[in-house]
Amino acid sequence: MTASIIAPARAPVSNPPIRRANRLLAALSSRDFAILEPHLEPVVLPRGKVLFEPGDEVTTTYFPCHRTMASLLIVTRDGREVEAATIGREGAVGGIVSEGHKPAFGRAVVQVGGDALAISTSHLEAAKTGSARFGDLFSRYADALLAQMMQSVACNALHRTEERCARWLLATHDRAGDKMIHLTQESLAEMLGVQRTTVTAVTGVLQDRGLIRTHRGRVEVLDRPGLERAACECYRAVEDHFTRLLPEVDV
Numbered sequence: 001m002t003a004s005i006i007a008p009a010r011a012p013v014s015n016p017p018i019r020r021a022n023r024l025l026a027a028l029s030s031r032d033f034a035i036l037e038p039h040l041e042p043v044v045l046p047r048g049k050v051l052f053e054p055g056d057e058v059t060t061t062y063f064p065c066h067r068t069m070a071s072l073l074i075v076t077r078d079g080r081e082v083e084a085a086t087i088g089r090e091g092a093v094g095g096i097v098s099e100g101h102k103p104a105f106g107r108a109v110v111q112v113g114g115d116a117l118a119i120s121t122s123h124l125e126a127a128k129t130g131s132a133r134f135g136d137l138f139s140r141y142a143d144a145l146l147a148q149m150m151q152s153v154a155c156n157a158l159h160r161t162e163e164r165c166a167r168w169l170l171a172t173h174d175r176a177g178d179k180m181i182h183l184t185q186e187s188l189a190e191m192l193g194v195q196r197t198t199v200t201a202v203t204g205v206l207q208d209r210g211l212i213r214t215h216r217g218r219v220e221v222l223d224r225p226g227l228e229r230a231a232c233e234c235y236r237a238v239e240d241h242f243t244r245l246l247p248e249v250d251v
């Protein structure tokens with residue numbers, strides 16, 4: 001099966017707020033962005049949309065905009081899944097490490113729906129090879145993504161669900177734009193690789209501690225410093241490494 005999608009364009013990509021809405025694209029020089037611009041298509045990604053499944057040929061790269069977020073999930077034979085990476089407006093989904101037109105290893109699914117920019121991996125690849133600075137930026141982003149995946153190995157094996165839940169809430173909160181996170185318990189369960197009942201129990205503990213308040217399909221952050229103290233070290237480790245590798249990308 002081939003991953004597909006490209007919905008009708010809604011706004012010109014050259015519109016500065018749209019470009020600015022993905023921080024990786026915003027870090028490109030005007031000259032490098034001009035190479036990509038004719039090939040970028042604005043799309044709307046609904047929550048739950050699968051961008052590619054394991055084995056799919058990856059032909060499209062997505063740049064999440066604003067609060068849009070996607071997960072890279074590893075799917076086991078019995079259908080269980082656990083998250084390897086979260087990608088929001090600071091990055092891109094698909095064709096980054098593999099350079100595109102390669103079979104996907106995991107599943108990419110939209111956790112927080114919204115705007116994105118899509119481009120065929122062949123156009124992205126041509127741009128990467130045509131500009132050394134462009135290629136360097138995406139190589140460093142690939143390193144940051146790999147680091148996040150490595151940290152997730154330790155996190156999934158060693159850290160308590162409550163700490164991991166706080167970690168993902170912080171990462172989502174950074175990209176939410178306000179104190180309200182649009183994240184369902186189903187999405188959180190998918191990201192943490194646990195049952196929804198476990199998510200209910202864990203978010204209940206965080207709520208009892210006055211750190212968050214859960215609404216229907218939303219989580220309100222009440223005490224950000226407290227939530228950072230409740231999270232495992234992985235949140236800070238991943239964010240700090242990203243900043244060191246990509247200082248010009250403002251998450």
Ligand SMILES: [Zn+2]
Pocket residue numbers: 154155156159163164167232233234235
């Ligand atoms: Zn952790």
